[in-house]
Structure formats: C-alpha cells, structure tokens
Amino acid sequence: MPAHLLGPHVVGKRIVIRRLVPGETGPTGGPAFTDILGVCTSWADGTAVIERESGEQVSVPVAEIVSGKPVPPRPNVRLRIGVREAELLSAAIFPGTTSEALGEWVLFDHEVSVRRRPNSALAIGDPGIGLDAAIDAIETFYRSRHKRPRAKIEVGSAAEEALVARDWVEDVTVEFQLAGLAATRRILPPPVEDARVETVAGTDGAQVLITLGDTARIMGTMERDWLAIHDLEVAESHRRQGLATKALATLLEWGAERGARAAWLHVETTNDPGLALYESLGFTEHHRCRYFSSPTP
Structure with a gap:
C-alpha cells in the first residue's frame, strides 16, 4: 500500500512527489530521494509523467514514488494586471x-x-x-x-x-476575462490539424485568422506575452458541436508557439453561452x- 493517494485521477493537476533515486545514497547514508513539482500529464502503465514549470517532462516509475500530494496551481503573475x-x-x-x-x-x-x-x-x-x-x-x-x-x-x-x-x-457591459494559457490548454481538445491559419497582413505576424472550413472562425492577437481572443464565430447550423472549443484550441496552440503565457477576451454580460464556455475553460472575470x-x- 503506497504512502500516498496519487493515481490516474491527478492527471492534469499540479502535484509534488518524493521519489526514490535508485543506486544513490543519501547524505545520512540511507536511500537517496528527490522531489519533483509540476503538472501530472500521464499516469499509466506503472509510470507517472510530470511536466515541470520549465516544460521538462519527467517520467517516474510509480513504484519509486514514496510520497506525494496535489498542490494548488501556481499563480500566473501575468494575471495580476x-x-x-x-x-x-x-x-x-x-x-x-x-x-x-x-x-x-x-x-x-x-x-x-x-x-x-x-x-x-x-x-x-x-x-x-x-x-x-x-x-x-x-x-x-x-x-x-x-x-x-x-x-x-x-x-x-x-x-x-x-x-x-x-x-x-x-x-x-462587458467582462474582461483572463486565464493562464498552459492551464486552459490542458482542458481543451487537441488543435485542428487541417485548420487554415493565416497571418493578417500588416501586423508583423502578431495577428492571425483561423478558419475551420466554412463552419467556424476565430482571430487572435499577440501583445508581448498576452494573447487576445476575439471574433469567434460559429455558423448557426453547426453550433453546439464543439467547434468553438476546437477553434480555441487551435488558436491557443498558435499563441503558445509564440510565447504567450496568458489569454484574455471581452464577452458581453448578456452572452450566456459565451460566459458558460469560457468559465468551463478556466477563464475568470477580472473586471467589468x-x-x-x-x-x-
């Protein structure tokens, strides 16, 4: 029976673990241990994969984990604006x-x-x-x-x-909502591989238009390490089919590749579907x- 309660249910969560380091001796002559802090991205086949803040992926045999627990998400300093x-x-x-x-x-x-x-x-x-x-x-x-x-x-x-x-x-009246990019990307589905991604002329590559055939479109604009989400549209006949989240996933991948750390948007307070969507993806109201x-x- 392990001394921790970790398992597949912590995938997507930030955790800290203490693991045994095989073949090494600790400072007191006993076994050597090391701590790992990050987001658990996988827990399968006897191995846990933890992504450090640096982006490094560390694979740890579950049998080597001697203790561990979930910890609160690391505050994104970009959200203190x-x-x-x-x-x-x-x-x-x-x-x-x-x-x-x-x-x-x-x-x-x-x-x-x-x-x-x-x-x-x-x-x-x-x-x-x-x-x-x-x-x-x-x-x-x-x-x-x-x-x-x-x-x-x-x-x-x-x-x-x-x-x-x-x-x-x-x-x-509009809400200014924001979210940490990494946390939201973990909630979203994979980006759409055959999406059309066009850089908007005259923006030095800072603005993009993404279209999913003739069913959905979304735009994004980079300003420093902030990604603005705007002009999200889904054809009426294709709504409630997950196209908005797919478009957002594709846009956030584009932003992440360009160094975005936080995403923001404006949403009208009367737009109930939009408010529900963004709340489900981890966006929170900053101000109105x-x-x-x-x-x-």
Missing part, C-alpha cells in the same frame, strides 16, 4: 488605431473601422482635469472627427457617475467595463 493596463491591450487588435492622451485617459480613433472598441475613449484612471472638463474634451475630440462621442469606463467608477449625470446613454454614448449623435 491592473484594469487600465488590461484594457490598453485592446489597441493591438485594431492595427491603424491612433490615440490621444488625456492624462491617464486615452482617446482612440480608427479611420476605417466603425467598431466600438477602437473608436471610444478609455476613461479609466486620472484624466488630469475635472471629470466634466474631461467629458467635454471627449466630445470635442470625436465631434471634430464627425463621430458620436463614446467612452468605456470601469463599472462603478466616478467616471461612470459623471457620464450618467450628463445623461450619456448606457450601451453594453461599460460603454456609454453621448446623448446626442
């Missing part, structure tokens, strides 16, 4: 976006795209002036470009209160943002 820094990652998704600083606020503009994200002010942090004056500056900036003024704020912030007081119109539009176009 501030709200403003996290939201600034969005800029890389839309090549050609220009911006103007207003203290810590950032006013984004895109000449081609009409989408919300690259054409809104990121009103998070200290604008360096009073909130009313800062909102006036947003209105001036976008109206000079013949666009309706829009702002993205952190839910519950003073900026939100100021916009509401000026009758700005609430648009959508809300878009507002000026009361007049």
